[in-house]
Amino acid sequence: xxxxxxxxxxxxxxxxxxxxxxxxxxxxxxxxxxxxxxxxxxxxxxxxxxxxxxxxxxxxxxxxxxxxxxxxxxxxxxxxxxxxxxxxxxxxxxxxxxxxxxxxxxxxxxxxxxxxxxxxxxxxxxxxxxxxxxxxxxxxxxxxxxxxxxxxxxxxxxxxxxxxxxxxxxxxxxxxxxxxxxxxxxxxxxxxxxxxxxxxxxxxxxxxxxxxxxxxxxxxxxxxxxxxxxxxxxxxxxxxxxxxxxxxxxxxxxxx
Amino acid sequence: xxxxxxxxxxxxxxxxxxxxxxxxxxxxxxxxxxxxxxxxxxxxxxxxxxxxxxxxxxxxxxxxxxxxxxxxxxxxxxxxxxxxxxxxxxxxxxxxxxxxxxxxxxxxxxxxxxxxxxxxxxxxxxxxxxxxxxxxxxxxxxxxxxxxxxxxxxxxxxxxxxxxxxxxxxxxxxxxxxxxxxxxxxxxxxxxxxxxxxxxxxxxxxxxxxxxxxxxxxxxxxxxxxxxxxxxxxxxxxxxxxxxxxxxxxxxxxxxxxxxxxxxxxxxxxxxxxxxxxxxxxxxxxxxxxxxxxxx
Numbered sequence: 001x002x003x004x005x006x007x008x009x010x011x012x013x014x015x016x017x018x019x020x021x022x023x024x025x026x027x028x029x030x031x032x033x034x035x036x037x038x039x040x041x042x043x044x045x046x047x048x049x050x051x052x053x054x055x056x057x058x059x060x061x062x063x064x065x066x067x068x069x070x071x072x073x074x075x076x077x078x079x080x081x082x083x084x085x086x087x088x089x090x091x092x093x094x095x096x097x098x099x100x101x102x103x104x105x106x107x108x109x110x111x112x113x114x115x116x117x118x119x120x121x122x123x124x125x126x127x128x129x130x131x132x133x134x135x136x137x138x139x140x141x142x143x144x145x146x147x148x149x150x151x152x153x154x155x156x157x158x159x160x161x162x163x164x165x166x167x168x169x170x171x172x173x174x175x176x177x178x179x180x181x182x183x184x185x186x187x188x189x190x191x192x193x194x195x196x197x198x199x200x201x202x203x204x205x206x207x208x209x210x211x212x213x214x215x216x217x218x219x220x221x222x223x224x225x226x227x228x229x230x231x232x233x234x235x236x237x238x239x240x241x242x243x244x245x246x247x248x249x250x251x252x253x254x255x256x
Numbered sequence: 257x258x259x260x261x262x263x264x265x266x267x268x269x270x271x272x273x274x275x276x277x278x279x280x281x282x283x284x285x286x287x288x289x290x291x292x293x294x295x296x297x298x299x300x301x302x303x304x305x306x307x308x309x310x311x312x313x314x315x316x317x318x319x320x321x322x323x324x325x326x327x328x329x330x331x332x333x334x335x336x337x338x339x340x341x342x343x344x345x346x347x348x349x350x351x352x353x354x355x356x357x358x359x360x361x362x363x364x365x366x367x368x369x370x371x372x373x374x375x376x377x378x379x380x381x382x383x384x385x386x387x388x389x390x391x392x393x394x395x396x397x398x399x400x401x402x403x404x405x406x407x408x409x410x411x412x413x414x415x416x417x418x419x420x421x422x423x424x425x426x427x428x429x430x431x432x433x434x435x436x437x438x439x440x441x442x443x444x445x446x447x448x449x450x451x452x453x454x455x456x457x458x459x460x461x462x463x464x465x466x467x468x469x470x471x472x473x474x475x476x477x478x479x480x481x482x483x484x485x486x487x488x489x490x491x492x493x494x495x496x497x498x499x500x501x502x503x504x505x506x507x508x509x510x511x512x513x514x515x516x517x518x519x520x521x522x523x524x525x526x527x528x529x530x531x532x533x534x535x536x537x538x539x540x541x542x543x544x545x546x547x548x549x550x551x552x
């Protein structure tokens with residue numbers, strides 16, 4: 001099978017998986033406990049790394065941008081710069097990449113191990129749909145928790161930026177906060193929420209697909225885990241470009 | 257329980273001959289537990305099954321023998337609907353499942369128990385939750401679940417392991433828990449996929465005794481995929497009865513009585529190479545069969 005055919009087949013199978021997981025919501029049982037459990041593992045479990053990522057990203061943004069802003073006498077706009085780049089771009093993308101690495105790999109490895117040890121077959125033999133029991137709760141959990149994690153990353157990024165601006169460059173905290181507030185509009189906030197929702201679905205779908213299509217024993221689990229992280233990360237970055245373009249057109253035309 | 261005299265081919269029942277007669281009439285009226293009609297299956301260019309047809313009658317244990325890659329486990333996956341045939345029909349208790357969708361297959365699977373090679377227990381669930389899986393899915397009351405789980409673990413002799421996690425169990429225990437899980441809901445059909453592979457002889461013997469118990473006490477139809485001849489020897493030469501103390505006893509079928517509800521099917525190159533009684537298999541002069549039985 002050549003690469004294009006393989007890509008199209010995988011695209012078809014992933015779309016089919018998405019459709020089946022949406023259909024799974026309509027039927028009972030709905031596995032609410034599993035959704036809550038996954039939200040705990042994905043959301044609460046990822047909070048630490050996401051907060052750290054946001055904090056230091058905000059800090060490094062100020063660290064790099066402040067000398068240039070100072071050169072042009074625009075230090076008072078430092079907060080605006082951090083807020084725009086974090087809320088619109090870096091917050092959603094970096095959070096998604098961290099979650100793809102931590103959660104995407106875990107989902108793929110877990111489902112892959114279940115495939116090679118015949119647990120998925122056992123589940124089907126016992127009359128349970130693995131898509132409804134395993135895929136749907138994970139996608140919903142990612143869809144709900146990724147925006148929340150992104151908000152946490154954004155907040156801690158702004159705090160990190162503020163601390164660096166004050167401690168290293170002596171910028172007044174009130175000036176920084178005021179700059180953040182004036183530099184953030186509803187369009188930024190909407191973009192900052194819509195993007196992680198899409199990224200959550202992408203990461204969940206790709207990781208579950210790669211896990212469930214594991215072949216070749218324990219070596220196959222390693223391969224599908226790597227593929228899940230790589231494919232999720234690349235797709236997040238590609239989707240970010242197109243989402244940014246779409247949101248720019250839609251939000252700018254409706255808000256200004 | 258069905259026995260047949262080897263001399264005059266007359267059916268003899270140790271406990272209740274009228275019950276047997278009634279069972280025979282019922283058998284004539286009811287369709288086989290599993291039926292394959294000209295089933296074809298190929299993966300890319302490799303033919304796995306080529307116009308395979310056979311029946312597993314109610315209460316029958318059908319051994320499926322054959323070397324690796326001859327399609328033994330594929331037959332089980334086809335019965336469960338985990339694979340679809342390229343052509344032909346598969347009937348489970350008279351229902352043609354060939355074109356069934358997932359929802360209809362889920363209904364069929366609820367009447368089938370499946371014992372996997374390594375047990376395939378859910379690692380994240382305890383023994384109790386593994387065995388209770390089907391009942392939890394059906395939202396059965398927890399008191400009833402506990403009663404049923406304990407009954408099934410008693411059946412496989414593992415009541416003490418109820419709170420353990422699968423990782424804490426030995427290979428044989430995992431498979432016995434797998435059998436207990438498969439039997440919840442009293443399925444009419446049980447499928448065994450090499451349940452004794454890699455086990456020590458006493459543990460393999462325990463698994464075989466469970467299969468005998470299912471066949472003779474519970475009247476379950478089963479397909480037993482294996483390539484271990486001692487499994488065949490145990491299950492085709494012994495029968496289980498309940499003694500006066502209510503305990504299950506295993507006795508050797510002798511010259512007077514032999515088991516007619518145990519048959520053997522051997523696969524080779526996608527085809528049924530042999531089908532019939534165990535005695536016929538052992539008496540066969542076919543080179544492949546002789547080599548398979550004797551190992552040389």
